[in-house]
Amino acid sequence: LTLWVIPRVDATVTSQAGGWMCVCDCSGSVEDRDHSVVPSKAAILNKMKWSIYEWKAAKKYEEEGKRIVAERSRYHDENAALLDFVRQSFPYYSESSSNGGKIFLENAGGAQVPESVIRAMNASLSNRHRAHEGSRAKLAARRTLLSILGANADSHYMFLAANATSLLDLLSQSYVRFGSLGKDDQVVIATENHSANIAPWVAAAATVGAQVVWWTWRKGEPMYDISDLVTERTRIVAISHASNVIGELRDVRSICEAVEDKSNGRANVVVDGVAAAPHVFPSLSECGAHWYAVSCHKLFGPHLGGLCGLKTAARNLVGIHDEAINTDGLCNEDGKIYKAFELGTHSFEACAGVGYGLGEYFASLSKFNSCDTVRARSSAPSMSSRKEQTSHESTGETNLCVEPTALLAPEQVRSAYLRIGLLEQGICARIIEMLRKSPRVVVIETGGCITNRIPIVSFFHRHIDSDTIARVCLENNIVCRSDTFLAGTELMSQLAALGLNGNTHIVRLSFAHYNTKHETERVLSVLKAIEGW
Secondary structure, eight states: OEEEEOOOSSSOOOSSTTOOEEEEETTSOTTTSOSSOOOOHHHHHHHHHHHHHHHHHHHHHHHHHHHHHHHHHHHHHHHHHHHHHHHHHSGGGSTTOSSTTOEEOBGGGOOOOOHHHHHHHHHHHTSOOIIIIIHHHHHHHHHHHHHHTTOOTTTEEEEEESOHHHHHHHHHHHHHHTTOSOTTOEEEEETTSBGGGTHHHHHHHHHHTOEEEEEOOOTTSOOOOGGGTOOTTEEEEEEESBOTTTOBBOOHHHHHHHHHHHTTTOOEEEEEOTTTTTTSOOOHHHHOOSEEEEEGGGTTSOSOEEEEEEHHHHHHHHTOOOOOBOTTSSBTTHHHHHHHHOOSOOOHHHHHIIIIIIHHHHHHHHTOOGGGHHHHHHHSOOHHHHHHSOTTSTTTOOOTTSOGGGSOOHHHHHHHHHHHHHHHTTTTHHHHHHHHHOTTEEEOSOOOOTTSBOSEEEEEESSSOHHHHHHHHHHTTEEOEEEOTTBOHHHHHHHIIIIITTOOOEEEEEOOTTOOHHHHHHHHHHHHHSTTO
């Protein structure tokens, strides 16, 4: 009996080609036998075949390694080109900017604005015609916001106002005014909400004598199933798509399905999407939310609020069930519904900034091709020369005569959000990791998956005042803020239990898709250098 060890059938490269070895020969004494026994012709042929196989496998392994390295390099280059394109779109990052090279991490309080938005607003201010240009700009703003939120003009209304706070306040008053909220009803409110989606509902409940039920946030624990709180008495469920303090995303679709089931379809879900919409695609046509509010100044636009509502929810609220259509293809009662939610004259320049400028930016982001970057750099006019050009010159300026319906297609929105997600991926993970490891720092989070969040990090230090941290950051050219950020009293009480004590403010670092990982490292170095950290 002769035992041979043959090569392993994989891509492993052995020190000796073939890897053959005679390890046992029972035909004679081991001491007397030569262990380099020559195999038979068939064995030699097999050895040659295996050697060729090993060589091919090793070659394939080497080529695969090179391909992976090249793929990673290409991915890095494409992301770098995309980031370069994005930052060139924002005057804040131009060489002529007066920001002094500051790292801007206060995006949750108001994001920077792309040049296309500024051009559109300037063009609107340069040509005031309320009945024509103003009306068209307002229509464009509605259509663009519906597209960005993933809603449909056939199934949703888009109401406009100065900000999301005023719209949510008017919505809560409407439930009282039209008798859709009574003394036997319940209002479920998430404690992590911004006060704009808390105070109005508490006031509405107090007005009619309805019961308020709190959906409570707890550090280190996932938000428990809201269906435990919803009953057939529930009329309103007020939640955040993502808290402007905690930053963790909620599964709006699952929440809406649970509310629909437990309330037998009698409850409406009101979602504050202000913090989430700049980062993730809301997809309202699929999630089932009855109402969804945004503030455009945090969505890379001017100060303008939007409230997207299901037409069925709005008509039921106002008490309109007649859907008769006139010769223009519009519901005869739409005017009455808009008057119920929109008061006074809109800012037409803000509408133009959103309808044309923001739509243009999302479209350009969706169409970005890294191969065009060099060509764009060489042909694009300088920021200063662009300022001198008028809106009617052939320079890519916003054309206010473009039909609003053609400004932004749904597939462009999805593509734009995909690119936003690529740039924001992992951008604040290092900061969260460092803060979690510091025994003196409390990160405000539920402890959920780090990938299931928008790039907002809020924390406080047990020994260093939050205002001091924000001041030191600003002294080092890092723009962030310490505040309560209009968090509800319930959430602030919970934070006090975690050690906030006299330090009534928290520090918030809020990123956007134009921030860089280099800026993240700079923030880390500044925080670590603070005395007593």
